[in-house]
Amino acid sequence: MFVVGLVVGGLLSAVVLGLASGLFAPVPPVWRYGATVLAALLGLLRELGPAGVPLAPIRLPQNTRQVPQDVLQRSLVRGALQFGFELGTGVRTYLSASAPYVLAVAVLLAGQRLHVAVLAGLGFGAGRAATPLLRRASGVAADWDTRLQARLRGITVLAGAAMLAAFAMLTP
Amino acid sequence: MTGVQPSARPGRAPAPRRWATDPLAPVLLLTPAAVLAAAQASALTWAMLGGLAGYTLSGSV
Numbered sequence: 767m768f769v770v771g772l773v774v775g776g777l778l779s780a781v782v783l784g785l786a787s788g789l790f791a792p793v794p795p796v797w798r799y800g801a802t803v804l805a806a807l808l809g810l811l812r813e814l815g816p817a818g819v820p821l822a823p824i825r826l827p828q829n830t831r832q833v834p835q836d837v838l839q840r841s842l843v844r845g846a847l848q849f850g851f852e853l854g855t856g857v858r859t860y861l862s863a864s865a866p867y868v869l870a871v872a873v874l875l876a877g878q879r880l881h882v883a884v885l886a887g888l889g890f891g892a893g894r895a896a897t898p899l900l901r902r903a904s905g906v907a908a909d910w911d912t913r914l915q916a917r918l919r920g921i922t923v924l925a926g927a928a929m930l931a932a933f934a935m936l937t938p
Numbered sequence: 939m940t941g942v943q944p945s946a947r948p949g950r951a952p953a954p955r956r957w958a959t960d961p962l963a964p965v966l967l968l969t970p971a972a973v974l975a976a977a978q979a980s981a982l983t984w985a986m987l988g989g990l991a992g993y994t995l996s997g998s999v
Binding site: 772776780856860861862863864865866868869872873881882885886887888889890891892893894895896897900901903904905906909910913914915917918920921922924925927928929931932933935936 | 950955956958959960961962963964965966968969972973975976977979981982983984985986987988989990991992993994995996997998
């Protein structure tokens, strides 16, 4: 149910962004493309930098409140669904990487193509769900957590680079 | 001794399972896939990029 909540939450946020993209539809496609690529570049530079000092020290907005633990105590099944949903929306969670912001900008500037928003949202939820699923599949959670911490920077940098390359290729 | 699988170290999964479930595995799969999909202007690019974006929040609650 937690995984279902993550996917539904991600889908909802993406659809909202997809609907809002209509506000930017009048902007010429080449400008929207340029802004998306610029956002991806800044996102990558924000992840890069020696000793944890980002090359692009940009502070991005986030709701630094977490889903309260008692959500799970009231009802395990509904609580897991709600917990996953709130995490999946990205609204009540820590956003510790630039990639979700880049994705949000890209969907907003995608030119009111709802299928793009749906795909991005489903993918986001699935990506979020991959963490607990992979952790569980590893069989040794503590070891997996240690490896994750060691690889987190590599994960965010690779993802940022992939987004930059991909958005640069998605010319209007 | 031949034919005998080395046992996993305590607190660690067997090597094949460890590799298959490594935290880097999704990124190593999705990164080239997303770039290839983008090169073909496939709509699936967005799903893959969404997956990457969601996965970067690993460890965030």
